[in-house]
Amino acid sequence: MEISVGHTPDSDDAFMFYGMFTGKVPSPDFKVNHVIEDIEKLNQKATDPQLDVTAVSVHACAYIPGYTILRSGGSFGIGYGPIVTARGQMTIDEIKKCKIAIPGKMTSAFLLLQLMIGKFDYVEMNFSDIPEAVKSGKVDAGLVIHETQLSYAQEGNVKILDVGEWWDKTTNGLPVPLGINVMKTDLGMDTIHKFDKYLQASIEYGLDNLEDAIEYAMQYSRGKPRDLIEKFVKMYVNKVTVNMGDAGEESIRRVFEMAKEKDLVPDFELSIAIK
CATH class of the missing domain: 3.40.190.10 (Periplasmic binding protein-like II)
Incomplete structure (x- = not known):
C-alpha cells in the first residue's frame, strides 16, 4: 500500500x-x-x-x-516544554499585557500558554523567526518551541515563563x-x-x-x-x-x-x- x-x-x-x-x-x-x-x-x-x-x-x-x-x-515533554522568552524579566501581569509572538494558532504551545495565563495579544510567525523578533524588539515576548527552547540565551534573550514546568505541576507529572x-x-x-x-x-x-x-x-x-x-x-x-x-x-x-x-x-x- x-x-x-x-x-x-x-x-x-x-x-x-x-x-x-x-x-x-x-x-x-x-x-x-x-x-x-x-x-x-x-x-x-x-x-x-x-x-x-x-x-x-x-x-x-x-x-x-x-x-x-x-x-x-x-x-x-517530561517536565519540560515550550517557554516564553523576552529581552528582560517581566512580572506575570506585564506578560499578560504584552504582545507575544506565537508559532501558530493551532500549535499546542499556543493552547497551553492560553491555559496558563488566559487569552493574550499575539502575532503569528514562523517559530525560527521568533528569537530575533524578540531580540530586536519587534515583539515584547516570544513563545518558543523546538531547539530554540535550549538556545535562547545564546540568542540574547531570557526565559520569563516555563509552560512545560507549569503543566507538570498542574497535572501532577503528566507528560x-x-x-x-x-x-x-x-x-x-x-x-x-x-x-x-x-x-x-x-x-x-x-x-x-x-x-x-x-x-x-x-x-x-x-x-x-x-x-x-x-x-x-x-x-x-x-x-x-x-x-x-x-x-x-x-x-x-x-x-x-x-x-x-x-x-x-x-x-x-x-x-x-x-x-
Whole structure:
C-alpha cells in the first residue's frame, strides 16, 4: 500500500523516521512517500485531509475529525516544554499585557500558554523567526518551541515563563502533550494499527542506532551544533514517544478537558488508536 506521510523539518521528527525513510526498517505493507512541511502548515493541511499520515500539534486534533491519533511518534515533554522568552524579566501581569509572538494558532504551545495565563495579544510567525523578533524588539515576548527552547540565551534573550514546568505541576507529572502523528480514520483500524507498529519499529531502531540516527537528523539542525541537537532529540524522543501509554493518552484528554472548560476549542470526539 502506498501512503503519504508528512513530517516537520525538525531533528526529532527526522530521528523518529530515520529507520523508515532510509529503508533500514522495511515494511511488507507500506510504501511511504514523505512530505516535509512546517508544523503549522501540516496542521492546516490536516483540516482538509491531504496526507494519509501526518505529524500535527495535539491542539490541531480539535479541528481534524477525519484522523485518528497514533500511539507512537508523539512529542511529549517530561517536565519540560515550550517557554516564553523576552529581552528582560517581566512580572506575570506585564506578560499578560504584552504582545507575544506565537508559532501558530493551532500549535499546542499556543493552547497551553492560553491555559496558563488566559487569552493574550499575539502575532503569528514562523517559530525560527521568533528569537530575533524578540531580540530586536519587534515583539515584547516570544513563545518558543523546538531547539530554540535550549538556545535562547545564546540568542540574547531570557526565559520569563516555563509552560512545560507549569503543566507538570498542574497535572501532577503528566507528560506535556505537544505533537503527535495521525492517520486517516477511513483507512481502517487494521491498517492504522499496522502503520502504528511500523512507526514504533522505526523509532526503536533510531534509539538502538543513536549515532547514525542523530547524524541523519542533523540535516534539519538549522545551523545548531550537534551536541544541542542530540540533547533536543533525547528530550523529545523518549519512552512516551515509542508508545504514549496510559500517561500520554491521559495528558491528551486532560488538555482538551481544560481547553473545553475555557471555551478554547470546539466540542469534538477524540479518536486514539487501539492499544
